[in-house]
């Protein structure tokens with residue numbers, strides 16, 4: 001029941017995100033095969049998301065599971081703050097349907113803890129929102145929005161896990177996300 005309701009919740013989140021990406025499409029360069037978002041991060045997720053992620057993992061072919069296990073093993077001795085997601089196989093998410101919420105928000109302009117715009121990692125690689133990024137001051141540049149003749153001013157969305165998990169729909173569906181922590185903390189015990 002919990003998983004069914006979580007899937008309903010995800011449907012709604014996916015639709016909202018589809019609109020967000022569509023609205024800002026002139027700034028977005030996401031395409032199949034690009035995996036920058038999954039190559040550097042700590043991927044905060046909840047217990048429920050982890051459970052759902054592992055349901056996806058269980059359905060994978062044995063050789064892919066083996067690769068993931070090896071990736072997880074490597075994480076034990078690596079940088080635990082910023083790492084390549086162990087579920088990223090051949091530059092593609094092996095558990096795409098079951099990926100956590102944070103992965104669904106990758107690529108958009110969000111708000112950091114202080115309410116300032118937080119650019120996706122790929123901005124510095126010349127991709128999403130790079131044309132309006134003031135490299136020197138590391139901030140959004142309104143001048144660049146006008147100079148580049150963008151039709152809309154980009155919106156900053158507050159998509160932190162805390163916000164998403166407290167959406168009215170989550171309460172309506174009785175979703176209990178459980179404790180949230182970095183993905184690595186679920187994987188390495």
Ligand code: SF4
Nearest residue numbers: 038085087088093103
């Ligand atoms: S779970 Fe999938 S989408 Fe999320 S960071 Fe890992 S590879 Fe990327």
